[in-house]
Amino acid sequence: MSGGHQQHPARAVGHGDHDGHHGHTHADHGSLKSYTTGFVLAVILTAIPFWLVMAKVFDKSSTTGLVLLGFAAVQIVVHMVYFLHMNTKSEGGWSMLALIFTIMLVFIMLSGSLWVMYHLNHNMMPGMMPDTTEVVPESMQKMPDMPKMHNMQDMQHMQNMQ
Numbered sequence: 001m002s003g004g005h006q007q008h009p010a011r012a013v014g015h016g017d018h019d020g021h022h023g024h025t026h027a028d029h030g031s032l033k034s035y036t037t038g039f040v041l042a043v044i045l046t047a048i049p050f051w052l053v054m055a056k057v058f059d060k061s062s063t064t065g066l067v068l069l070g071f072a073a074v075q076i077v078v079h080m081v082y083f084l085h086m087n088t089k090s091e092g093g094w095s096m097l098a099l100i101f102t103i104m105l106v107f108i109m110l111s112g113s114l115w116v117m118y119h120l121n122h123n124m125m126p127g128m129m130p131d132t133t134e135v136v137p138e139s140m141q142k143m144p145d146m147p148k149m150h151n152m153q154d155m156q157h158m159q160n161m162q
Contacts, residue, residue, distance in 0.1 A: 030085060038082025045075040 049071045051057075058064045080086045080099070088096050 030082070034082055038078060041078045041082070042075060045071055045078060 049068045052064060052067060058067065086095055086099060090096075
């Protein structure tokens with residue numbers, strides 16, 4: 001045995017304690033090729049919707065809006081994959097699981113809000129709709145004191161007379 005200090009065979013001379021991986025898995029941090037691909041896709045996914053709006057390709061604005069939302073969703077995915085490096089391998093899959101959970105919550109909240117607003121608009125504003133033909137029940141029409149009313153315009157006319 002020699003009197004000097006022996007180093008562990010796994011550690012080479014000149015490496016400190018902080019150079020080891022300590023069990024961490026490092027995700028891909030991207031390369032020039034992947035950043036360039038992401039940039040080109042992002043530019044294309046920005047230019048196409050811009051052209052669609054400026055050239056007025058679709059007649060209906062609702063169709064244009066839906067197409068723009070589709071391009072926006074694809075561009076979000078491109079940014080997450082190419083620039084944020086989100087995949088199933090990074091952070092043990094937890095970042096992807098958190099993303100999926102967030103997307104589900106946002107979808108539920110947005111669709112629920114739209115559903116509630118549509119039904120509130122439909123059910124709470126009957127007098128503002130153009131062709132409302134709300135009929136008075138037959139039991140009220142056969143009342144002797146009441147003039148016969150067949151729709152909302154007749155009811156409004158009667159109220160104006162009072």
